[in-house]
Amino acid sequence: MLIGATVFLSSISTTLYAFENTQVNEKHIIKNMKSGKDWPEHGFDYSGSRFSPLEQISTKNVNELGLAWSYDLESTRGIEATPIVVNGVMYVSASWSVVHAMDAKTGKKIWTYDPQVPRETGRKSCCDVVNRGVAVHEGNVFVGSLDGRLLALNAETGKLVWEKNTVKNSDSDRAYTITGAPRVYRGKVIIGNGGAEFGVRGYITAYDAKTGKQEWRWYTVPGDPSKPFENDAMEQAAKTWDPSGKYWETGGGGTVWNSMVFDPELNLMYIGVGNPAPWSYSKRSPAGGDNLYTGSIVALNPETGEYVWHYQETPGDGWDYTSTQDMILTDLKLSGKMRKVLLHAPKNGFFFVIDRVTGEFLSAENFVDVNWATGYDKNGRPIVNPAVRDMKNPYDIIPGPFGGHNWHSMSFSSKTGLAYFPAQNIPVSMSEDPNWSEFGSNVPGQPMSGTGWNTGVLLNPTPPTSKPFGRLLAWDPVKQKEAWRYEHVAPWNGGTLVTAGDLVFQGTGDARLMAFHAKTGEVLWQSATGTGIIAAPITYELEGEQYLSIAVGWGGIVGLTLRATELDTPGTVYTFKLGGKAKKPAFVDYQMGNLIEGVKYNPEDYAEGTALYISNCVFCHGVPGVDRGGVVPNLGYVSEHNITNLDKVVFKGPYMQRGMPDFTGKLSNSDVEKIKAFIQGTADAIRPK
Numbered sequence: 035m036l037i038g039a040t041v042f043l044s045s046i047s048t049t050l051y052a053f054e055n056t057q058v059n060e061k062h063i064i065k066n067m068k069s070g071k072d073w074p075e076h077g078f079d080y081s082g083s084r085f086s087p088l089e090q091i092s093t094k095n096v097n098e099l100g101l102a103w104s105y106d107l108e109s110t111r112g113i114e115a116t117p118i119v120v121n122g123v124m125y126v127s128a129s130w131s132v133v134h135a136m137d138a139k140t141g142k143k144i145w146t147y148d149p150q151v152p153r154e155t156g157r158k159s160c161c162d163v164v165n166r167g168v169a170v171h172e173g174n175v176f177v178g179s180l181d182g183r184l185l186a187l188n189a190e191t192g193k194l195v196w197e198k199n200t201v202k203n204s205d206s207d208r209a210y211t212i213t214g215a216p217r218v219y220r221g222k223v224i225i226g227n228g229g230a231e232f233g234v235r236g237y238i239t240a241y242d243a244k245t246g247k248q249e250w251r252w253y254t255v256p257g258d259p260s261k262p263f264e265n266d267a268m269e270q271a272a273k274t275w276d277p278s279g280k281y282w283e284t285g286g287g288g289t290v291w292n293s294m295v296f297d298p299e300l301n302l303m304y305i306g307v308g309n310p311a312p313w314s315y316s317k318r319s320p321a322g323g324d325n326l327y328t329g330s331i332v333a334l335n336p337e338t339g340e341y342v343w344h345y346q347e348t349p350g351d352g353w354d355y356t357s358t359q360d361m362i363l364t365d366l367k368l369s370g371k372m373r374k375v376l377l378h379a380p381k382n383g384f385f386f387v388i389d390r391v392t393g394e395f396l397s398a399e400n401f402v403d404v405n406w407a408t409g410y411d412k413n414g415r416p417i418v419n420p421a422v423r424d425m426k427n428p429y430d431i432i433p434g435p436f437g438g439h440n441w442h443s444m445s446f447s448s449k450t451g452l453a454y455f456p457a458q459n460i461p462v463s464m465s466e467d468p469n470w471s472e473f474g475s476n477v478p479g480q481p482m483s484g485t486g487w488n489t490g491v492l493l494n495p496t497p498p499t500s501k502p503f504g505r506l507l508a509w510d511p512v513k514q515k516e517a518w519r520y521e522h523v524a525p526w527n528g529g530t531l532v533t534a535g536d537l538v539f540q541g542t543g544d545a546r547l548m549a550f551h552a553k554t555g556e557v558l559w560q561s562a563t564g565t566g567i568i569a570a571p572i573t574y575e576l577e578g579e580q581y582l583s584i585a586v587g588w589g590g591i592v593g594l595t596l597r598a599t600e601l602d603t604p605g606t607v608y609t610f611k612l613g614g615k616a617k618k619p620a621f622v623d624y625q626m627g628n629l630i631e632g633v634k635y636n637p638e639d640y641a642e643g644t645a646l647y648i649s650n651c652v653f654c655h656g657v658p659g660v661d662r663g664g665v666v667p668n669l670g671y672v673s674e675h676n677i678t679n680l681d682k683v684v685f686k687g688p689y690m691q692r693g694m695p696d697f698t699g700k701l702s703n704s705d706v707e708k709i710k711a712f713i714q715g716t717a718d719a720i721r722p723k
């Protein structure tokens with residue numbers, strides 16, 4: 035009798051989950067903006083505000099936050115996901131696009147789904163094997179896998195419902211990847227891709243959420259001009275590219291790898307378009323031109339994929355200034371008039387306010403020091419510094435390609451009127467690559483050309499001189515002025531959340547989740563986490579209690595080679611509530627080896643070894659002995675045995691299972707000897723005498 039009753043009850047609660055999950059749709063997401071009980075959308079709501087109306091946790095009691103539960107994501111690479119919470123279930127994606135579903139009250143595992151991404155895909159991803167999250171809609175959970183598939187999973191069971199390869203097209207052999215979160219607008223799942231560093235042609239695709247049938251695809255840059263244009267927008271864009279640069283062969287870039295937002299009333303969706311390919315302007319489009327729609331915000335009709343308007347933030351980009359950073363839609367009173375606006379702080383260091391109905395440029399001011407432009411004219415065009423246009427000589431560009439602000443999420447409080455986002459400087463100098471010739475060029479010294487990078491520029495040909503920093507900024511978009519800042523110990527910190535309790539939450543690269551007073555920036559609370567944080571926190575309410583949650587896992591492009599802590603705990607979800615008493619999982623220390631010693635090499639190989647290391651190893655492993663390792667080991671601190679036997683590591687080696695490329699046919703045995711000379715030679719050169 036008792037057993038029967040239990041089975042009966044559990045089947046009821048299962049049905050309840052399934053029933054309520056079907057309610058996650060446009061109506062639910064709009065309604066939830068008032069209650070804040072769920073976190074049903076990547077940016078909390080369609081406008082991407084990351085502003086929660088919950089205020090149980092406030093400036094008065096935030097210091098009473100304690101751990102409610104933690105969950106092991108079983109991941110040793112970067113965690114960039116914003117969790118989704120609906121009806122008491124949390125859905126989080128981890129590295130290699132693995133999805134976890136857990137009870138949002140207890141952290142108990144419900145299911146996991148591993149899309150079994152082939153590990154050789156790791157070579158094609160510029161910036162770690164990360165995933166920025168899932169979407170939930172009417173009973174399905176959607177995830178984009180690193181190898182370019184879009185998967186629909188049953189929200190209740192984690193079973194595969196349908197799967198589409200979104201990168202199978204005429205350019206299939208190009209290095210497309212997916213790291214971004216899908217969005218569902220008007221019953222269509224929309225997903226972009228990455229790969230502009232490797233020479234792809236960017237696009238986004240919409241699929242029917244129920245069946246997976248492709249509804250539309252919109253390219254961001256023109257294709258081969260000998261073929262018909264896909265639409266008028268492509269015809270217009272083609273006029274802004276010089277065909278002598280053969281952009282259709284180098285791909286053109288313009289990938290939509292992160293930000294999308296949606297205005298249901300205007301029936302417009304907005305995408306942030308990435309950098310052109312190759313990076314070098316003079317090689318890509320020798321006669322100049324704006325190279326649309328790279329570095330732009332584009333408004334599309336989500337039902338048809340039709341172009342409506344665009345605003346280009348970085349015309350003729352030459353510095354990897356993507357416009358893919360999070361956008362936020364809000365209404366602001368400007369010069370006495372209410373305007374429907376779009377807020378944006380892209381990599382190029384300027385904070386933009388754009389009219390989202392028409393695409394009209396309203397204002398832009400720099401939120402960090404910049405030296406590539408002196409400002410924007412009244413038509414919304416940057417006044418570009420001529421020295422950065424002509425990159426014949428190395429230029430210490432600010433912001434560099436890591437951006438004054440990267441993908442780490444921004445939030446906006448309608449209570450304080452302030453936007454909150456991590457700003458940074460990561461020093462990089464750049465110059466034209468005189469040896470670059472054509473697509474697929476792989477010359478020693480070209481950054482990562484051996485694994486397919488194709489930028490046409492040299493990075494740090496001379497040491498950069500600007501100073502690194504990482505800070506949390508509170509920005510007033512009406513005054514276009516900083517309201518307050520908090521200086522972190524290093525760049526590359528997490529995204530933000532702001533609440534009606536006047537709290538801003540942000541994780542840091544040095545492994546802390548912090549709470550700030552939204553009006554003043556005063557630090558009100560912090561809690562240590564097992565490793566550095568790059569993702570953004572969320573909040574939700576269950577049975578009358580407010581929870582604060584964050585997915586933690588150091589990594590991403592900076593975290594591959596660098597770190598700001600001595601901690602290396604695997605990826606974990608930490609969830610806090612007032613009076614929480616759970617114990618944190620044990621933290622794991624980073625295992626740092628000694629500076630490498632004893633690898634035999636010929637010193638005459640050093641110069642050639644340097645160039646080979648730059649074109650095959652440096653973005654993942656850093657500078658041997660100088661950098662200290664991130665989620666990928668620094669080769670100056672691994673065992674002598676590994677480097678002495680480097681051929682066994684680089685040719686079909688054991689680390690391929692972890693995503694390391696196979697260099698068979700790409701490097702010769704004599705190349706490997708030269709790389710050894712660079713690794714041991716650099717370690718010897720910096721060893722204290």
Ligand code: CA
Binds near residue numbers: 231308354356
């Ligand atoms: Ca890029």
